[in-house]
Amino acid sequence: MGYGPHRFFWRALWRLDTLPKIRVFTWQVGHEILPTNGKIANIRPGFNKGCPRCGAETETLLHALRDCPTSREVLSIGGWSSSFISKSYDHCIDWLEDLMRVLDKRAMADLMTILWNCWNNRNNFIFRGKEEKAQLIWERASNLSKEFRICNMLNEPLISQNIGKKKWVKPPKGFIKINFDAAVGENRIGYGTVIRDEEGFVIGGGGGFKEGRLSVEEAECVAFKESINVARKLQISEHVLFETDNAGLVNRFNNLDNDVTIIGARIKECTAAFTIFKSAILSWTERSCNNVAHLICKEMLRETKSCFFDMDYPSEIHDAVT
Incomplete structure (x- = not known):
């Protein structure tokens, strides 16, 4: 032996x-x-x-x-x-x-x-x-x-708890990626957006708040519209990829021809502003990939303030990006 x-x-x-x-x-x-x-x-x-x-x-x-x-x-x-x-x-x-x-x-x-x-x-x-x-x-x-x-707990659970969080992914070459998000409070909402180029560098962003009782989809529409305004303010006119973690908004965007609701009308107002870009796409992403925009909208809701930044962005945004 x-x-x-x-x-x-x-x-x-x-x-x-x-x-x-x-x-x-x-x-x-x-x-x-x-x-x-x-x-x-x-x-x-x-x-x-x-x-x-x-x-x-x-x-x-x-x-x-x-x-x-x-x-x-x-x-x-x-x-x-x-x-x-x-x-x-x-x-x-x-x-x-x-x-x-x-x-x-x-x-x-x-x-x-x-x-x-x-x-x-x-x-x-x-x-x-x-x-x-x-x-x-x-x-x-x-x-x-x-x-x-x-x-x-040797037996594996039906749904694993060790799911790795996905990270933000750079846009295709020649595209600008605009992430936006909204946070809903009791009598106000906060919204935020961050814009990055094909190399992942932040070129601008901002956020704000709006008083009133809004649904989640209404708040996301506000965030969508304001993200376009931030892009316009930064004079962005390239191919643009918008990202949100709200699947409902993306589904409505993909079925606008059959959407006769108020939310559908507001999304159409946003898409009408796409003329300032060479092309524009709206797609869904996971919350972990949208964490910077989420951070901004939560802060805007909590502090009831507005902000705008270009490449010289706040340190807390820098920490979230890195």
């Missing part, structure tokens, strides 16, 4: 999804350093090497964990087929390594939890004269595995 012929076993055992003490137990099993009667008899002449539970001639570790009638019954209750527990091996590590080649990480962790409980049951018999029924041993091992998974 050692790190040569069983290197895959030693590498795999520390990746088991189980309690640290059961990983250590697996390591001890691999080295066969647990004090079975056969092990003790090798270093203490005259010591009875037989199995204290079933009377087998020699209690090896493989016998204690797998072949002793109580241990075998526990494994059978756990659903382990005879093909897993009947093949002959010289050492316990050979048996476990073969199982690692056919079992996944979770199943192997469950098996080692069962064997750990079997070993504890064997010790209880020797030192306390008490041996539990196989069904109880298996249930204790099963509950331990389930509780460990619940506490450590």
